[in-house]
Amino acid sequence: MINFNGKLIKEDNFITNDNRGYKFGDALFETLKVVHGKILFWEDHYFRLMASMRIMRMEIPMNFTMEFLEAEILKTINVNGLAKSSARVRFNVDRGDGGKYLPKEKRVSYSIDAEPLSNDFYTVSSLKSYTVDLYKDYFVAPGLLSTLKTNNKAINILGSIYAKENDFDNCLLLNTNKSVVEALQGNLFLVSGERIKTPPITDGCLNGVMRKHIIDVILNSGDYVLEEASISPFELQKADELFITNVIIGIQPILKYRKKVFDTKVSEDILRRLNTKMRLS
Structure with a gap:
């Protein structure tokens, strides 16, 4: 109904x-x-x-x-x-x-x-493989309208078809400045040591609710440093970890991008902290 x-x-x-x-x-x-x-x-x-x-x-x-x-x-x-x-x-x-x-x-x-x-709460993904690549046929325009959840999702639709045709689990979207802004179904975070980076809203990424809460967890962790800054495609293979966030899955670690295989230690730690925050709220 x-x-x-x-x-x-x-x-x-x-x-x-x-x-x-x-x-x-x-x-x-x-x-x-x-x-x-x-x-x-x-x-x-x-x-x-x-x-x-x-x-x-x-x-x-x-x-x-x-x-x-x-x-x-x-x-x-x-x-x-x-x-x-x-x-x-x-x-x-x-x-x-x-x-x-x-x-x-x-x-x-x-x-x-x-x-x-199927899941009541956020859990670490049991997937043994979660592979992504860049979707470069079309680009997100930086600006306020790109940050909204509107019914204009042509890029996400075409990117999803591209991912399916090429056996990817997801794709990362670029803006017109060729910066990585988000995944097809969520915001993107990049981990390098104790530094965690995510694209700023001004780059055109979705103003995600889960993004907001993950940022809050990172800022209050005492163990990580958050940076909201543009991400170059060249940074992806240099990262220790990449993960995607939205309110349905919580955190989805990316396990492989091209030839790079990623760890999941930090993303699992952030997820545990998120669940703790939710239980206390």
């Missing part, structure tokens, strides 16, 4: 051919992890959504409070029988139907869907 503007309906009955998210990508979304009825990092997701809606000049309804949207998400979880397990939730907001590039109305619509997840 899909939650469409507060109504629970069948999944194939909620979108029209005139929907602006479908026709023009005029939409934003948040990907959430919900564990036994608790939305992880909900405050961060909520404020990112509100900030993104303002950047996209969407009119925020008066009832879009944190409490209202949380209740709508949990209503969707419950009707899909996922209240006592873990779920991946997509909260989508668009400008509804009508208009060409210029919307006919200022109102927004929202939809929420949920699917089960």
Whole structure:
């Protein structure tokens, strides 16, 4: 069942051919992890959504409070029988139907869907191989719009197809300045000794919720130094470790890039610290 503007309906009955998210990508979304009825990092997701809606000049309804949207998400979880397990939730907001590039109305619509997840908490990946390469057919434009979770994901789609065709588990994206900005499904961190580096938001990487929490863990660790700076492709093979972050997987260590095989010691340590932080919060 899909939650469409507060109504629970069948999944194939909620979108029209005139929907602006479908026709023009005029939409934003948040990907959430919900564990036994608790939305992880909900405050961060909520404020990112509100900030993104303002950047996209969407009119925020008066009832879009944190409490209202949380209740709508949990209503969707419950009707899909996922209240006592873990779920991946997509909260989508668009400008509804009508208009060409210029919307006919200022109102927004929202939809929420949920699917089960196998893991309640973040664990170290058991994959024996996780290989990535650069995707260089198209580039991310540095700037504010690239940091938003919009429905305009052509580069991620084409990069995913490229990865599948070449037996890669993921690809790393470059911006127009030829700096490495992120992976197809998450933010990128590079480890060299005690220094951990991640691209700055100004390079065009997603303003990730998990990115924010990993940065907080690193800054409060006392053992690592964080640097937000552009990453050159030449740095990748010199690194001790590379890892990807998002709210669904937590941390995914990269095990191989071209001829370089990476360690996972630091990424596993950061993940343990993240889980400790979550238990204490």
